[in-house]
Amino acid sequence: MTVLTESFWLWQFLGRLHPLIVHFPVGLLCVALLLEIIGWSRKSDEMRAGIKALVWIGAISSVVAAAFGLILVNQEEYGGNTVTVHQWSGLATMALALLTVFALRTRRTLLYRSLLFLTVFGVTIAGHYGALLTHGEDYLTSVLPFGPEAEPANSTSPNLAFISTTSQSLTEKQIEDLNLEVRSILAHNCYSCHSATKTKGELRLDKKELLFKGGENGPILKAGHPESSDIIRRVKLPAGHDDAMPTKGKRLTANEIAVLEFWIKQGAPWPSGSEKSIYRVAELAPRMPAIPAATGDLTNPIDRFVNVYFQQHKISWKAPVDDRTYLRRVYLDVIGLLPTPEQIQAFTADSRPDKRALLVTDLLNQNENYAQHWLTFWNDALRNDYTGTGYITKGRFDITKWLYTSLKTNKPYNQFVRELLNPTEESSGFIKGIKWRGTINSSQSTEMQAAQNVAQVFLGLNLKCASCHDSFISDWKLADAYAFANVFSDTTLEIHRCDKPTGKLADRRILFKELGTISGEAPTPERLRQLAEFMVQPKDGRLYRTLVNRIWAQLMGRGLVEPVDVMDNAPWSQDLLDWLASDFTANGYNIKRLMTQILTSKTYQLPSISVKDPEMLTAPTYVFEGMVRRRMSAEQFADAVSLAFSPMYADSSLAEKLLPETIKKEIPFPRASLVKNDRFLTALGRPNRETVSTSRTSQANLLQALELTNGAKFNIALKQGALAWQTKYPAADDLVRELYWKALGRPPQPKELAVAEKIVGKKPSIEGIQDLVWAISLHPEFQLIN
Known part of the structure; x- marks a missing residue:
């Protein structure tokens, strides 16, 4: 969906119609329920035609609203639990509305009325969470007397416990902690309107001298006198008052106001010298801590560090998992495949004390399987896909051959990063990003995409906010993002704030000056060479911490x-x-x-x-x-089904290009990491790779359930596999036992065997085999990595 919404104005326009359209089915379905209740109470059908029309129009409108909502969520920066609940409750409401129409058409009155009631309940829930998205999480509670503003002033940070206890002058450390807390309150509540990015009323609160100077109405605080300070008066005013601050969003809590009052009463102290960041900033330089002493069988350095952590948190070591669990876990993690029944039986029978270490070595030496599995992770992180925006217009190209070879040969990570930042022709697809068609937002230019992606993937750093304005979640400034983007640019970039030109030209520099100085006048290839060498230095501890x-x-x-x-x-x-x-x-x-x-x-x-x-x-x-x-990831699940039952994919052009003939002959099916994205993989979590994705959600969802229940790709694979299994295993007992071993790595329990034989029939049928495989593939024992 993101492919459609990134650049074409019509999709953006339709997405923003979502709030308008969604009120249509809400109103009509509610009216339909009201009329239905009136008609039922009067035992009259005189309003049946009108009710039927309302239900039909409401159901159709709910489908349109859901479609526009999916467009909107992909083109705006929505996120978090609220949007997730709103999205899925909206989709559930749409499904209920369609089922209501079906029940109405088939004249199942009781079912129809029940579904209509559930539909109205659904639109109420979806509408509530939609209001929270547009008006804020405290949209309802903010007006209640027991809402968040009634929070007691005793929840102060432990570092500020002195606020309620001290009557003496503050120490230097206490002043520093107090000032840090005050600036944090201002940053999270006031900077959106009173900072370098936006300065309402000529008032800025992000710098000491500007805060004390005040705005167009004069000073906002009087040191030593919170009762005479305008900032305290304004934050205490009720919501809706013309002078109340903040004017929008969440109001300051009683605790936050108490901190501001205490700070002003102490004379509004501000430590001299450089201002300490209000955000945690990780150390850049590497650090080699001493390894704790070994204890018993805890000889691995990782275990020795974890042992210290467990002791600190009073956690006892649990017994390791059994051989079968470990084998399946490490197979899926290293090569992305299930172990075969023969491999399971051989490993569990092996009595060597170091068999687990030997197994790890063996799996990591399976270079082709390792590369095909880990290709998925790096494709997500490096935005490397085989379809999507830009491929038709040659504004984008993949780095698959380079990436596959790098993984297969276990290229050292410093060289891996070096070749991506100072690229060859095969590896340049990463920093060249996507050249969107038409006019685009300046924060999505190819150079800015390169800066954002490099910062995120290699440094664990978010530059997206700072690509449009000074960040509200970190100390990174707009000038920093443009200076870094300028390293990748053939021309000097003009800084744009919120997509508006400022007339200022960006300089060229790396994000962390401690790593080196980029030659601003050097040609682009030389700048990229310098950047690569600076980034992969051993002293860039952040690069290597991010990777591990x-x-x-x-x-x-x-x-x-x-x-x-x-x-x-x-x-x-x-x-x-x-x-x-x-x-x-x-x-x-x-x-x-x-x-x-x-x-x-x-x-x-x-x-x-x-x-x-x-x-x-x-x-x-x-x-x-x-x-x-x-x-399991989408690719792991598809490969597990392919290996245990029937191939999910018939062919892969990438496999033909990448794999040598000797390897292709050994592989019974194309790995999912080497096929183009489709509806099945999307439903199970593969991202579209229009943006960097360094992690996937592990939670099951409605879309996944629907695809595994009714999806064509999965059902076709099940049917084709059932045909082959019916021929190979004419006896139900043999079929069930083999399927359990291949899918779950164990024989079925007696009760499982009895149930499974009942499903497939004494003489296994195609439908019965399909049903059994479907049930097993949806079982947590199959889907989860334990």
């Missing part, structure tokens, strides 16, 4: 730092992150060696942890206890 964090997240389900694209966030173990990055640098930038360390650790072998609420993974209170249980 990404690999850890892929293998463990959650990064040491989360989100993985926000490397300024605090890791759950700073020592482990620093050691992994420094050890990686000291040992040849070898990704497979890094994986070996993780895969052979006791930490990786711990039982997986189930997380009910995905937001817990990014919460500051997250505590590591082991690998997070996760769902």
Whole structure:
């Protein structure tokens, strides 16, 4: 959908009609329900024709509204749980509306009335969350007497406990903590209107001298006298008052106002010298912490760091997973395939004490399988796809051959990055981005895309906000983003703020000046060479921390730092992150060696942890206890079905180009990573790769359920496989046992065997085999990596 909405004005216009269209079915369906209740109470059918028309028009309008909503969510910067609930409740409402029409047509009165009631309930829920999106999370609660503004002033940061206890002058450290808190409050509530980006009323609050100067109405604070300070008066005014601040969005809490009052009462102290950032900024330089002492069988350095962490959090080590679980886990993580029944039986029978380490070595030496699996991860991160915007007009081209070869040969990561930043013809598709057709926003120029993508992928840094205006979520400025984008440009870029030219020309520099100085007058190839050499230096600790964090997240389900694209966030173990990055640098930038360390650790072998609420993974209170249980990726699922039952894809032109004849003969089916995106893979989570995607959600969703239930691709594969299995296994007992071994790596339990034989029939039928395979493929034991 994003392919359609990025540049064509008509799609943008239709998307913005979503709020208008959505009120049409809401009103009509509600009126239909009201008339239905009136007619039922009167036992009259005189309004039946009108009700029928309203239901039909409402249902059709709900489909249009859902379509426009999907367009809108892809062209605007919506995100978070609210938009997810709104989107899926809207789609569910559409489905209910269509079912209501069906029930009405078939004259199933009781079902029709029940569905109509559920539909109106659905549009109420969807409408509520839509209002939260447009008016803010506190749209309803902000007007209630017990809403967020009634928050008690006792929830101050622990660093500011002195606010309610001290009556003496503050120490230098207390002044610094207080000032940092005040500036954080101003940044999150006031900078959108009173900063360098936007200066309403000639008032800026982002600099000391400008804050004390005040705006067009004079000073806003009087040191020592909060009761006489206009800023306090304004933030205390009720919402809707002409002078109330902020004018839009969330109001300051009672606790935040108390902090501002205390700060002013103390004389509005502001530490001298350079202003400390209000945001956490991770160290750039590498650091090699000492490895904790070994304890018992905890000899792997990773386990020794984790052991210290467990002791600090009073967590006990659990017994490692059994051989079958470990085998399946490591097969899927390294080569993306299920182990065969023969491999499972051989491994579980192996009595060698180091068999798990030997298994890891063997899998990592399967270079073709390894490359085909990890191609998926790097395709997502590097925006490398085989279809999509730009390919027809030659404004985009893939880097698949270069990437595949790099993975197969385990190219050292510093060289891998060097060849992407200072590219050859085969690897230049990454930084050249997508050349959109027609007029585009300046923040999406090819050069700015290069800057954003390089910062995100290699440094775990978000430059997207700073590509349009000074960032509200970090210290990065518009000038920083343009200076970095200018490194990739053949001409000198003019800075645009919110897509409006400023008349200022950008300079050329790397994001972190400690790494080196770009020659501004040098031609583009030379600048890119300099950039590449500066970025891959061992002293660029951020580059290598970002990489090891990404690999850890892929293998463990959650990064040491989360989100993985926000490397300024605090890791759950700073020592482990620093050691992994420094050890990686000291040992040849070898990704497979890094994986070996993780895969052979006791930490990786711990039982997986189930997380009910995905937001817990990014919460500051997250505590590591082991690998997070996760769902197979779209490609892993497709390959698992192909290997266990029937090929999902018949051919792949990429496989023909990339794989040598000897390898192609050994592969019974095309791997999903080498096929073009389609509806099936999209439903199961493959992104369109119009933007960088460094992680995929592991949560099941309605779209996935619908595709696995009614999708043509999956059903065709099941039917073709059923035909072959019916011929090969005429006896139900043999068929079921073989299917369980191939799909789940174990024989069926007696009850499972009885149920499965009942499904397929004594003489297996095509439909019965399809039903059984469908049931197994949707089973958590098949879909989850435990």
